[in-house]
Amino acid sequence: MKEPTPRQQEVLHFITSFTELNSCPPTVRETAEHFSISVKAVQDHFTALRKKGYIAPSEGRSRSLKVLIDDPEFKKPYRVPVLGTVAAGLPIFCAENYDGSVYVPASLIRKDGDYFALYVSGDSMINAGILDGDLALIRRQENASNGSIVVAFIEEDEKVTLKRFFKEPARIRLQAENEAYGPIYCQNVRILGILSNIIRNY
Structure with missing residues (x-):
């Protein structure tokens, strides 16, 4: 083969x-x-x-x-730290408090990546299949292409949120995936990571 x-x-x-x-x-x-x-x-x-x-x-x-x-190799679990909650509605402050860990299949993890997980709070990303209470697996990185779903730290407000990222000529747009929520426009945004996977308990 x-x-x-x-x-x-x-x-x-x-x-x-x-x-x-x-x-x-x-x-x-x-x-x-x-x-x-x-x-x-x-x-x-x-x-x-x-x-x-x-x-x-x-x-x-x-x-x-x-x-x-x-x-x-698919069956080997990989331990990922859970660092609290990220907003998928209006942004809320999220300190990186260690909140235990979760084991995920190693096949979800790229060998050159560093990962953490955050619980999702809110419903603004439901059209992307991300629900309140989901556990978001995040790959740490500081840059993103337009349209990527990111965990973003909004420096003006010291808040963290999960949204689609768009870099516009004079500002950053963080876009929800729910018509009930408008975009968040800001100047100073630090990308903490890119959404890699969603883990959901039924």
Whole structure:
């Protein structure tokens, strides 16, 4: 069997871990959002993984991927610190108080990444599938592309919020995913990290 490329391996890990957490495989769009790549790029990765024998369609399901290779690396848990609560409604102050830890599949973690988790408070990101009480897995980084979902520290108010990030010519726009909430406009924003995954208990 031909080995997947490093990027294809990441996609394969994501399919497996997403399926474990959600009892169904990810869609092309969910995979594209996770990796911040185009839908076409994801389709190319899926096609390559099918040809190499790592995944196959599962008949009779709208989410039709199944992983054919049982890699034990997928099962190893990774310990991520939980640092409190982040607002997904109006911003609220969030001190980085250690609030225990959560174990997530290693396949959700990039080897070159540093991660933390925050509980979501509020409903302003519901159209992005992020609900009140969800646990957001965040990859630490200080920059983001437009449209990324970020944890942002608004320096003027010393508040932290979870929103889509847009850099405009003279300001930063933090956009909700709920029509009931308007955008937040600000000048001084520090990005604390990028949303990597949502963990939800049913």
